[in-house]
Amino acid sequence: MATIDDVAKAAQVSTSTVSYVLSGKRPISAPTKARVEKAIKELGYRPHAGARALASSQTNVLALIAPLRAAVNVNVIMQFVTGVVQAARSYEYDVLLLTQEDAGGIDRVANGSMVDAVIAMDVEEDDERIPALQAARQPAILIGLPRDSGGLSCVDLDFHAAGTQAVRHLAALGHKHIGLLGSDHAVWERHTSFLERLLTGARSEATQRKVELTALPCASSEVGAKAAVDEMFAQSPRITGIVVHNEQALPHIMARLRELSLSVPEEISVVALCPQDVALAQPIPLTSVDLPAVSIGRAAVEMAMSRLSSEQPAETRLVAAVLTERGTTAPAHKRSARVMRPNSL
Amino acid sequence: MATIDDVAKAAQVSTSTVSYVLSGKRPISAPTKARVEKAIKELGYRPHAGARALASSQTNVLALIAPLRAAVNVNVIMQFVTGVVQAARSYEYDVLLLTQEDAGGIDRVANGSMVDAVIAMDVEEDDERIPALQAARQPAILIGLPRDSGGLSCVDLDFHAAGTQAVRHLAALGHKHIGLLGSDHAVWERHTSFLERLLTGARSEATQRKVELTALPCASSEVGAKAAVDEMFAQSPRITGIVVHNEQALPHIMARLRELSLSVPEEISVVALCPQDVALAQPIPLTSVDLPAVSIGRAAVEMAMSRLSSEQPAETRLVAAVLTERGTTAPAHKRSARVMRPNSL
């Protein structure tokens, strides 16, 4: 491999000059610059990342902690990851992927000076990674909102508003009994940071609008999802509008409604909380509150970069929830009797 | 941050001694070792990755190239990624994630000495990343089998055998007309490396067993998948057994069969080619040829490590295809007339 000295020699300049044409940190005359660039090209020179990190204490790498926990929606995770990686590249950054759930990896890559910043996904209410993140000298960005962010930056969808808006939309259409099918039981019990906010938002709006809200977890599997639908109607047979926050279960829930001969949106309205592309991929495009996973990932990177460049203090950013009306919500329609055919499968 | 010299000072030894207790590359007396380890712990010392890379020309990082192409199955990708990351950790390696489709990233991380090896996923028949991979001085492992591996190591499921076995299983049960629903059109046309092998395997077995094989791509969306089922029956109405290689479409295909009043496995047999967990997650556990994505990811890392440690030549490893009989295949049953109700949705 060619080194910076090889380039300097070939271009007949000093190593510092080569370094400076590379970094642009001081003005270089046009002819010199041209000679250097030519040499770089001809030698196929690439600065050695380790040497650079050692000399500048900057790695141009950021860590992405993406725990592959039970029942998380892989699809959504990948969207976050995509957003993070793409945004990182636009800042000339690469991404080191950690999937361990524990804080060990954070310590290793942060204190080992492998990365300049760390972004943590799938944050829980009381996330055990927070102490390690605080201890690190690199800035950290949480995707999610823990109970106590402890001075770390956070980005997330405004799940409170998402819950509010979904319920408000249904209530405004005259629905008096609303169901909410959430994430898998495992996620529900893990106190993932978005859950409480979504529920609080939905409940407060329900109370205010004087509608009944029945919220329960929902497995992602076909049988689990269908069981959840049945359970929901068992708990509140007069439900005419449901909010679904479970991308995997979505098709199964829709299928179950069909099996129960409940036409959407005539007899039952559905608003999903999911990435736009999954809302659009359904046979009937779903009215949905968008979960802009790619944008949030991108935002996390931008926040990291801003903290890196200007020593700015931590901020927390909640992305506005926007509901888009599509084909699955309509004015409430009184159903005389619920047609339950639990074994129609 | 504490440096190795700080540790040496605290433990009253030379820096090289600290280095050697860390690497174990030369014997250290028990008491010295203890003193050093104590100092390390007390100072919270972590070797600086860049300095280490510079001095040893080894980064303990490997690159994983996972292009997020259209219509690839995110679920399966994540399984590969999981396998790679976990296996890497077991070798004290971290993973740098690249998602660009082009070869630029390879050049950057390999020639920039950011990684010791690179693993590339989603390999096509004539993959444009191969030249860059060959040019790099780091070993490369392809997950997939290109037309010409050009001296690179490859791992993949033995898709030829997978096709063979799926068809053989159905043929042995007496099915004379077999359908094959594959991946999305986009993947089909991109000449992803597994496709040709799967088809060749299936076709040769079909020819040998004298059964008719109707193979076609299948979109992953609900409507697309259902349309593919209809199209398949339109092309060959007497089909009684189908092979499905499309995890996303699987539930929709099963749903379509149900809508067509075709009971599985009495009237129609289904064998899937997918990760075991998705085969088991269906309402009826599917007879399937396992796609052991996690293991393959792990194998890729092992191959990288072996090439790193012993300068061994490139090898290509095809993981045996194993078919597990579950609830969705049964002896062929002659159907007098296909009940087609295309608009039953």
Next chain:
DNA sequence: CTGAAAGCGCTAACAC
């Protein structure tokens, strides 16, 4: 506008 040179923190000879 350009050069010389002092590190950055570690590894691995080379000594003893």
Next chain:
DNA sequence: GTGTTAGCGCTTTCAG
């Protein structure tokens, strides 16, 4: 069994 020290390839003062 342990210590000394010369780099690894870059960035960034300090000089001019």
